[in-house]
Amino acid sequence: MRRVELLSPARDLAVGVEAIRNGADAVYIGAPAFGARKAAANSLEDIRVLAEYAHRYDCRVFVTLNTVLYDHELASAEWMIRDLYAIGVDALIVQDMGILRMDLPPICLHASTQMHNYDLERIKFIERMGFRRIVLARELSLEQIREIRREVKAELEVFIHGALCVSLSGQCYLSQYMFGRSANRGECAQPCRMRWSVEDAGGKRLVDERYILSLKDLNLTAYLKDLVDVGVDSFKIEGRLKDERYVANVTAHYSSLLDALSGVERVGAGRVAYAFEPEPERSFNRGHSAYFIGKRERGLVNPDTPKSLGKAFGRVAEVKGNRLRAEGTEELHNGDGLCYLQAGELKGVKVNRVADGWAECNEKLSVPAGTLLYRNYDHGFAVQLERAKSERRIPVSMTVDVRAGRLVLEAVTVFGGVKASVVSGEVFEAASNPGQRERLKVQLMKCGDTEYVCEEVVFLSDEVLFVPAAAANALRRQLLEALRAVREERRVRLLPGKEDGTAEYPGQADWRLNAVNGKAAAFYREHGVAQVEPGLEKRLPASPLPLMRTRYCILYELGRCRRQCANEDLRFPLTLCNGKHRFRLEFDCARCFMNIIL
Secondary structure, three states, X not given: OEEEEEEEEEOOHHHHHHHHHOOOOEEEEEOOOOOOOHHHOOOHHHHHHHHHHHHOOOOEEEEXXXXXXXXXXXXXXXXXXXXXXXXXXXXXXXXXXXXXXXOOOOOEEEEOHHHOOOOHHHHHHHHHXXXXXXXXXXXXXXXXXXXXXXXXXOEEEEEEEEOOOOXXXXXEOHHHHHHOOOHHHOOOOOHHHOOEEEEOOOOOEEEEEEOOOOEOEEEOHHHHHHHHHHOOOEEEEXXXXXXXHHHHHHHHHHHHHHHHOOOEEEOOOOEEEOOOOOOHHHOOOOOEEOXXXXXXXXXXXXXXXXXXXXXXXXXXXXXXXXXXXXXXXXXXXXXXXXXXXXXXXXXXXEEEEEEOOEEXXXXXXXXXXXXXXXXXXXXXXXXXXHHOOOEEEEEEEEEEEEEOOEEEEEEEEOOOOOEEEEEOOOOOOEOOOOOHHHHHHHHHOOOOOOOEEEEEEEEOOOOOEOOOHHHHHHHHHHHHHHHHHHHHHHOOOOOOOOOXXXXXXXXXXXXXXXXXXXXXXXXXXXXXXXXXOOOHHHXXXXXXXXXXXXXXXXXXXXXOOOOOOOOOOXXXXXEEEOOOOEEEEEEEOOOOEEEEEO
């Protein structure tokens, strides 16, 4: 059996709970500070409550501390790590190697994708540094992941859904240069979601004011079984800024798919009764692609908009003023949001009322018949997600025995066989009515809002006692609390690895090490880097400087791959530009990469 984990994002405590309810085996959540989503910080108390809730289901809580740190922040970060360990966090997701030079508690460390976990030799080095899990770069193909799995024993975590950074993670400095907001500090201004033009050295424009760097969202639904077979340990959903509805829907989708695979065992405990039919297309999305997991393909960006399109609904049949009639396969609802592309722009309207096949919208429309419509807000589905909550329960069976007038209760989990028992302190009288046995069974099966559901109660004795309902309820609560305590005692704790002090850093040792504090610099010197250049956040950029490296290629997207086309009509180099900035495009065709150069 392959034991796998579905890892969901938690913007906050409420979203984390909703993720676990809908089948997540683990959640990742922002720390009070130093997370790569600065807008998604959480208090220690909320993280403690989330960890306590997650552990009831044998689920895990990972905290993101995946920004680079300045020297004056090191002490605060170290104290915060100690606090996180004390409240039961299972692991930290980190980027800054300076953390390895702190006086840490025995907490498990995961290597964030911000570490640029793309090259095999670098990944092997990170494993030797004691990282128990490596979050792989999104750009890797299935075959590259297979090769890494053959060479690396650490757990491998792979993104399967959500927004994509066009740059190799941890290697994008465009936001830092343009706006003074470092992506490695959780402050990315997302210049990739802006309009850009592309022109050649003679001024010929290939792209005119389009969202040519704005990638569609990732969806690896079709590759889930392949990734399981390759040996991926954790399947990660992106979205630490997303709301409860998004996380519930996408988590339920992938959890259902994993449960349907044969030979797969989940990390978390319990069965989920879903309150809705999950469908990722009904939640925020910019359109989907499988990125590079299979092969390089065109159509990775949506050049018309960086916003959510939602699900394709149908086409415009007729428009009269603010009324619209659509030919679609689904019903429209009052409150739906519709959008469409017109003259290269995304436009949207709200449906105020649906009557007699017509949708009355909040504004006058000018949409040609045949225009493709998307529903980017499904009001009926949103209401369903808010009102009907999925339930996750751990099935147990109970036995009832009688010893000298006392009840002896035992509960055992159906999966895993964990047991706990209690003996009543009170001696009960024999029941004159045999129906008391059935009444006792009914009381014992009421597990209420606990994490358990009782599937059967077996009586081991023919003797029937008169047990008042209040006493039966108290004994049941005591039994389930005892079972929770036993399960918590047996819960697997993640342990830290050990750093190999003899390993030498194998990669390119320059400012892209992102070392902006003394501890990080010391770490790299101790592992063979003679001179550690400070990261871009600590020095002024100079030309020519590669501000972004990406596997996405504008020429390939335009059908002009230099390996396949002579491009005799173009004068190189090409320039990426907007009203204020101009960057040279460099094409590393031997390795299939594109660089954006200052």
